[in-house]
Amino acid sequence: MKSILVTGGAGFIGSNFIRMMLTEYPDCFVVNLDKLTYAGNLENLAEFRGHNQYRFVHGDICDGALVGRLIDEHHIDALVNFAAETHVDRSIAGPQVFIDTNVTGTLCLLEAARDKNLGRFLQVSTDEVYGALGAEGIFTEQTPLSPNSPYSASKAAADHLVRAFGHTWGLRYNITRCSNNYGPYQFPEKLIPLMIHNALHDKELPVYGDGLQVRDWLYVHDHCTAIWRVLEQAPPGEIYNVGGCNEKTNLEIVNLILSRLGKPQTLIRHVKDRPGHDRRYAIDAGKIMRQLGWQPSVTFEQGIARTIDWYLRSDQWLASVVSGEYQCYYEKMYRNR
Ligand code: NAD
Ligand code: TYD
Numbered sequence: 466m467k468s469i470l471v472t473g474g475a476g477f478i479g480s481n482f483i484r485m486m487l488t489e490y491p492d493c494f495v496v497n498l499d500k501l502t503y504a505g506n507l508e509n510l511a512e513f514r515g516h517n518q519y520r521f522v523h524g525d526i527c528d529g530a531l532v533g534r535l536i537d538e539h540h541i542d543a544l545v546n547f548a549a550e551t552h553v554d555r556s557i558a559g560p561q562v563f564i565d566t567n568v569t570g571t572l573c574l575l576e577a578a579r580d581k582n583l584g585r586f587l588q589v590s591t592d593e594v595y596g597a598l599g600a601e602g603i604f605t606e607q608t609p610l611s612p613n614s615p616y617s618a619s620k621a622a623a624d625h626l627v628r629a630f631g632h633t634w635g636l637r638y639n640i641t642r643c644s645n646n647y648g649p650y651q652f653p654e655k656l657i658p659l660m661i662h663n664a665l666h667d668k669e670l671p672v673y674g675d676g677l678q679v680r681d682w683l684y685v686h687d688h689c690t691a692i693w694r695v696l697e698q699a700p701p702g703e704i705y706n707v708g709g710c711n712e713k714t715n716l717e718i719v720n721l722i723l724s725r726l727g728k729p730q731t732l733i734r735h736v737k738d739r740p741g742h743d744r745r746y747a748i749d750a751g752k753i754m755r756q757l758g759w760q761p762s763v764t765f766e767q768g769i770a771r772t773i774d775w776y777l778r779s780d781q782w783l784a785s786v787v788s789g790e791y792q793c794y795y796e797k798m799y800r801n802r
Contacts, residue, residue, distance in 0.1 A: 473548030
């Protein structure tokens with residue numbers, strides 16, 4: 466039996482990863498350490514409450530003593546670090562917490578992993594550490610890090626720390642750098658769930674600038690299978706890009722959501738652009754495909770249909786996450802934009 470410490474497992478990708486492990490890999494024990502920020506939600510894993518291969522621990526990755534205790538107590542073989550502040554717009558409004566969690570928090574995890582001689586440390590990173598592309602080009606693992614937002618700068622700093630712990634102390638690590646994810650349980654501050662939520666309520670869809678920015682979209686379960694492949698098969702010290710070969714402009718995405726929901730294009734409103742907005746991301750995932758045999762298995766058409774169906778079925782989940790703090794966030798971010 467493998468014992469895995471997942472941090473940030475109550476968030477979007479972490480909860481999908483834990484669901485995959487507990488349903489598809491029954492020889493795993495999972496400890497989920499999560500601070501339950503606005504983005505963490507125990508409802509995302511409600512069906513596993515009391516499951517004998519799962520334990521939830523409410524805590525902060527900055528608490529190194531707690532992390533060390535969990536590693537000992539549960540004989541942890543590997544740590545997968547999803548815990549992070551993740552929204553670019555929030556990082557522009559207030560960067561400090563991004564440094565606290567994404568940089569200092571990762572450092573605390575690394576120190577605990579080094580001190581306990583942990584088997585493997587997997588840092589879940591992002592393609593945003595590479596910066597932005599123009600109309601041409603693609604990020605490879607050799608592309609120099611050139612992050613543009615406080616969010617991506619904090620993730621790049623964490624990647625450098627992980628690598629430095631490998632170089633200096635021989636920590637057995639991997640880093641995955643994935644493109645934009647979408648799917649069930651994504652908090653409606655990110656493009657796809659925000660647009661689905663607004664369209665469902667006949668609210669305006671706020672498209673930043675001309676809406677011709679490009680992202681590469683990957684269905685969340687495919688990201689989870691990539692992380693699992695890396696945990697199982699990758700040699701230590703290797704970094705892997707993960708992506709969907711699926712570039713779309715934001716306007717294409719928004720129009721697709723409107724047409725699937727049978728809503729008019731007149732709901733689209735172009736609003737003031739994000740400061741320093743990265744124009745295009747595109748990722749070469751050839752290394753993980755060749756070396757580890759990973760492939761995405763869900764096409765964008767399948768994935769977006771599943772995602773929209775999930776939000777339509779999950780009106781209670783959606784209603785509860787948009788109550789409270791979300792209303793203040795939305796007002797501040799979008800009023801008079
Ligand atoms: P999310 O914002 O949905 O969830 C983050 C989780 O981390 C939440 O459960 C939150 O409570 C927890 N958390 C935050 N600070 C913490 C702390 N100090 N201690 C413990 N837990 C804490 O994020 P997500 O979209 O699921 O992203 C997960 C990881 O994947 C992040 O590291 C992110 O950078 C990376 N990533 C995300 C995407 C994407 O498209 N969402 C793409 C590539 C990489
Ligand atoms: P987002 O989901 O925040 O991911 P990231 O910025 O990390 O790629 O945004 C995806 C794209 O959608 C990005 O180009 C910004 C744009 N966007 C909008 O146009 N309107 C919005 O309300 C949001 C949240 C994003």
